[in-house]
Amino acid sequence: MKMSSPANLRTLPVxxxxxxxxxxxxxxxxxxxVFENNPGLVFLDTAASAQKPRAVIDGVADYYRRDYAxxxxxxxxxxxxxxxxxxxxxxxxxxFVNAAxxxxxxFVRGTTEGINLVANTFGPAFLKAGDEILITExxxxxxxxxxxxxxxxxxIKLVVAPIDATVGLDMxxxxxxxxxxxxxxxxxxxANSTGTLLPVESIVRLAHAQGASxxxxxxxxxxxxxxxxxxxxxxxxxxxxxxxxxxxGIGVLYGKRALLDAMPPWQGGGDMILxxxxxxxxxxxxxxxxxxxxxxxxxxxxxxxxFDYLTGLGLERVREHEExxxxxxxxxxxxxxxxxxxxxxxxxLGVLSFEVEGIHPHDLATVxxxxxxxxxxxxxxxxxxxxxxxxxxxxxASLGIxxxxxxxxxxxxxxxxxxxxxxx
Amino acid sequence: xxxxxxxYQDIILDHGHHPRNKRAIEHPSHxxxxxxxxxxxxxxxxxxxxxxxxxxxxxxxxxxxxxxxAASLMTEILKDKTxxxxxxxxxxxxxxxxxxxxxxxxxxxxxxxxxxxxxxxVRAFPIxxxxxxxxxxxxxxxxxxxAIGATVKTE
Numbered sequence: 097m098k099m100s101s102p103a104n105l106r107t108l109p110v111x112x113x114x115x116x117x118x119x120x121x122x123x124x125x126x127x128x129x130v131f132e133n134n135p136g137l138v139f140l141d142t143a144a145s146a147q148k149p150r151a152v153i154d155g156v157a158d159y160y161r162r163d164y165a166x167x168x169x170x171x172x173x174x175x176x177x178x179x180x181x182x183x184x185x186x187x188x189x190x191x192f193v194n195a196a197x198x199x200x201x202x203f204v205r206g207t208t209e210g211i212n213l214v215a216n217t218f219g220p221a222f223l224k225a226g227d228e229i230l231i232t233e234x235x236x237x238x239x240x241x242x243x244x245x246x247x248x249x250x251x252i253k254l255v256v257a258p259i260d261a262t263v264g265l266d267m268x269x270x271x272x273x274x275x276x277x278x279x280x281x282x283x284x285x286x287a288n289s290t291g292t293l294l295p296v297e298s299i300v301r302l303a304h305a306q307g308a309s310x311x312x313x314x315x316x317x318x319x320x321x322x323x324x325x326x327x328x329x330x331x332x333x334x335x336x337x338x339x340x341x342x343x344x345g346i347g348v349l350y351g352k353r354a355l356l357d358a359m360p361p362w363q364g365g366g367d368m369i370l371x372x373x374x375x376x377x378x379x380x381x382x383x384x385x386x387x388x389x390x391x392x393x394x395x396x397x398x399x400x401x402x403f404d405y406l407t408g409l410g411l412e413r414v415r416e417h418e419e420x421x422x423x424x425x426x427x428x429x430x431x432x433x434x435x436x437x438x439x440x441x442x443x444x445l446g447v448l449s450f451e452v453e454g455i456h457p458h459d460l461a462t463v464x465x466x467x468x469x470x471x472x473x474x475x476x477x478x479x480x481x482x483x484x485x486x487x488x489x490x491x492x493a494s495l496g497i498x499x500x501x502x503x504x505x506x507x508x509x510x511x512x513x514x515x516x517x518x519x520x
Numbered sequence: 521x522x523x524x525x526x527x528y529q530d531i532i533l534d535h536g537h538h539p540r541n542k543r544a545i546e547h548p549s550h551x552x553x554x555x556x557x558x559x560x561x562x563x564x565x566x567x568x569x570x571x572x573x574x575x576x577x578x579x580x581x582x583x584x585x586x587x588x589x590a591a592s593l594m595t596e597i598l599k600d601k602t603x604x605x606x607x608x609x610x611x612x613x614x615x616x617x618x619x620x621x622x623x624x625x626x627x628x629x630x631x632x633x634x635x636x637x638x639x640x641x642v643r644a645f646p647i648x649x650x651x652x653x654x655x656x657x658x659x660x661x662x663x664x665x666x667a668i669g670a671t672v673k674t675e
Contacts, residue, residue, distance in 0.1 A: 454537075456584035458559045459528070462645060466524055475560040482560065488582045489560045517524055518533065518585070 119409060119417040121500035127405075128498055129153065138469040138506045143288055143316055143447050143494030146341045148402075155401040156343060156394050167393055168367055168384070182393050185400030186383070189348050192403045193333060194324040200356065202349040202383040203396050207315040208238040210334030210349035211282070213386060214311055215242035217359040218280070218332075222309070225251035227279040230308070232257045232265050233484055234287035234294070237477045239313045243282060253277075259484065263290050263439025271302060278308040285317035285333075289476035289492065290439045291422065291447025293317075300329050309355065315339050318348075319406070319496070320446045321415035325350050337395060341497075342402035346395030349386075356382040363388040406497075414497055418446045421495050425504045432508060434515060438490055449476070449490040452511060455518050457491040463517060464491075467510035527641040527648070528585065536585030541578040541595035552670040554581075554658030556650055561587050565658040572602045577659075584651055590639055591655035597632040603663065605629060609636075610656045616640045617652050650674040 125131045127149045130139070139147060165175040167182045183198070190198045204210045223229075229243050233256055247254045257273050260266040265283075274281070281303040286293050296312055303310045311332035317323060318335035325333050332351045338344035351359075361368055361379050365388035370378040379385050406414060425448045429435050434453035452460055461473035472492040475482045482488065493507055545551075545566035554563045563581035567574060577598045579591040598606050609629055613636050615622040625633060642648045654674055661672040 456588075458561070458584035458648075458651065459586070462527070462648060463524055474558060479560065488562070517528055520530075520533070 118420075119413050119497060121417070121498050124409070125498045127151070131498065134468075136468045138467075138503050140493040140495065140499065140503060140507060141470050141472050142319070142496035142499075143339070143492065144472050145338045145344065146319060146496055147498065148343070149341060149405050151405050152342055152398045152401045156398040159394055159397050164394075166390055178393060181397050181400075182391070185396040188400040188403045192323070192407070193318075193348070193350050194326055195350050196326060197353060199382050200350055200353050202351065202356070202386045203391055204334070204347045204349050204386075205345055205392070206336040206338065206347035207313055207334045208242075208336075210332075210347055211238055211311065211313065212242045213349055213362050214332050214334075214351070215246045217362050217386075218309070218355065219246045219250065221359050223250055223252050223279050226253070226277065228253045228255050228275070228277045229280045229282060230255045230257060230270075230273055230278050230303075231282050232270070232284070232294075233259045233481055234263075234265065234284055234290065234292055235282075235478065235481070236284065236288045236313065236315070237479070239282050239284060240480065252279075256480075259481075262441040263485070264292050264442045265294055265299075267295070267298075270299070274302055274306050274308070276306060278303070278306055280309050280311065282311040282313070284313040284315075285323075286320065286445050286447070287478075287481075288316050288447065289478040289481055289490070290442070290449050291316075291444035291494075292439055292442045293445050296328050296330065304329070316446065319414075320418045322411035331355055337399040337402065340399065340402055341405060342399035343392075343395045346392045346399050348399075351382075353382065356386070361385045361388070365389045367391070409497060415445070417497065418495055421499060421501070421504070422446055422448065424501055425493065425495070425507075428504050428508050429511075432511060435511065438485065438487075446495045448493045448495075450493070451487065451490055452514065455514055457489045459518070460491050460511070460514050463514040464507070464510045467506070467513060469507050469510045471507070527645060529638045529641065531638040532585060532589040532641075535589035535592040539579075539588050539592035541592065542580060543578050544580055545576055545578050548667065550662040550666050552658045552662035552665055552672060554654045554661070554672050554674075556583070556587070556654055556674045558647075558650070558674065559584065561651070561654065563587060563591055563655050563658055565591075565655060565662045567659075567662050572604070574598050574601050574603075574606065579655060579658075583654070586639070586642060586648055586651035587654050590652045593636060593639065594655050594659065597635055598659070601632075606659070606663075609633065610660065613639075613656065614653060617642050617649050619643050 128147045130147045163177050165178045167179040186198045186201045189201045243254050257270040258266050300310045309331040312330045314333050314335040319340040334349045337346035368380050368385050368388040370380050422444050429437050436451045438449040457473035474489050548566040549569045550567040561583035566578045568576035577595045611623050612625045639652045642652045657672050661670045
């Protein structure tokens with residue numbers, strides 16, 4: 097199976113690309129200086145963090161060189177310009193997830209902080225003892241621990257929907273566990289450890305029918321497919337800038353305006369207030385109510401540039417690319433003797449978790465690294481899922497816009513080398 | 521490219537595939553769990569002490585070839601050693617795998633140190649040093665905590 101563009105298209109600039117041709121990973125690679133500086137690098141760890149395009153790296157540097165000042169404070173023009181760029185990034189984020197209004201976009205440090213914000217504000221405002229939060233066995237620690245902390249604080253119950261035999265969400269069990277006591281459903285859009293793509297639209301419909309709100313952990317989906325929060329109709333959607341080809345330390349929490357308005361502020365400080373006396377403080381409007389202190393201005397601007405880059409490629413084409421390459425990866429690995437892909441039958445995007453018989457993932461990753469193949473080995477911050485699958489750890493190869501079949505082939509070749517080394 | 525056969529020598533693969541003393545000790549006088557949060561590896565070290573002497577030592581757990589071989593080799597050489605000897609062996613071994621200054625070691629322990637030599641390949645793979653030292657850290661923790669048990673992690 098060949099999914100790369102014909103060779104003659106490879107010379108076209110990436111940004112040329114809203115045409116019918118697929119992504120050109122080799123051309124995209126030239127937009128990412130890390131590949132220039134690490135010749136031969138086979139980078140298959142984008143699910144942990146994505147590499148950065150030149151447009152983001154240079155854009156952040158240019159902002160510091162030309163336009164830097166604090167936001168929402170200065171009367172002087174430089175501060176006004178900085179504020180404008182920051183708010184423009186918020187508008188780009190709105191467009192990226194198709195939110196109705198930019199006030200529904202809260203800048204946070206990342207997915208984890210977005211989820212913690214909801215736990216700490218939506219939680220106490222909307223939940224009481226006896227209420228239930230429904231999560232799934234596919235969860236990353238960041239969509240487990242904040243809810244456990246909230247459970248211990250409020251006396252609510254944390255219910256976990258199981259996976260089925262193919263490592264997808266068991267929808268029948270999910271529906272059974274969803275009830276009138278369920279006030280919040282928190283699920284991943286794409287599971288970080290297995291790549292499983294969840295049917296979020298139907299989950300939201302089922303949850304809303306029971307009167308429950310829905311938070312989606314979009315950390316793995318935002319960089320891989322078009323996200324339309326209004327079509328999904330979720331109440332919250334959180335994702336990280338650094339996994340979306342933007343800077344680290346910035347992320348986005350989308351929330352429906354009516355909910356954000358009804359939620360109390362989280363951290364107190366500057367920017368989140370309208371008026372402060374020693375007796376009483378009036379809080380600012382959303383989203384500023386949730387952004388206490390000087391925000392990560394350059395991070396937000398850099399993330400806006402990453403959105404521009406992805407939008408220039410076309411998110412639909414990114415999804416097609418991830419889907420085709422995931423399929424090629426599953427086929428390639430499954431055809432190898434002694435290699436088992438976790439949840440091979442599932443609809444997946446961008447993540448391949450696998451085991452190689454007789455070789456511990458940590459040993460495998462060391463051998464792969466010697467062949468310049470960068471993968472993640474371990475529990476992927478999803479220990480409960482690993483326990484459920486009876487695995488201490490797996491090896492995870494994850495894909496990005498700069499990967500193509502040659503990366504999968506290099507992975508397969510390096511696995512064969514490891515099998516030779518350990519089978520001797 | 522670093523030769524991976526330096527890291528995965530035959531003796532490592534042998535102990536990795538067929539670990540010695542991989543069993544629980546019933547009613548241990550000392551035990552401790554060691555965790556490597558980076559990779560999820562877990563090892564439990566069991567001891568049966570006879571005063572200052574290690575009468576029996578064993579391990580259970582799941583881990584990579586390096587940590588399994590390290591635990592296996594460790595249990596082989598620690599049997600019948602005194603606490604002071606075990607301590608000297610760990611300090612010498614630690615220096616070997618981290619590339620630190622090696623302490624003077626009693627002549628009587630040199631053969632044992634020699635047996636640990638195959639593990640020193642991790643020196644060239646700094647991320648893997650913790651795999652080799654995890655069983656030893658759990659051993660130390662077991663000595664300190666006695667029959668109550670303890671948990672250590674690699675950090």
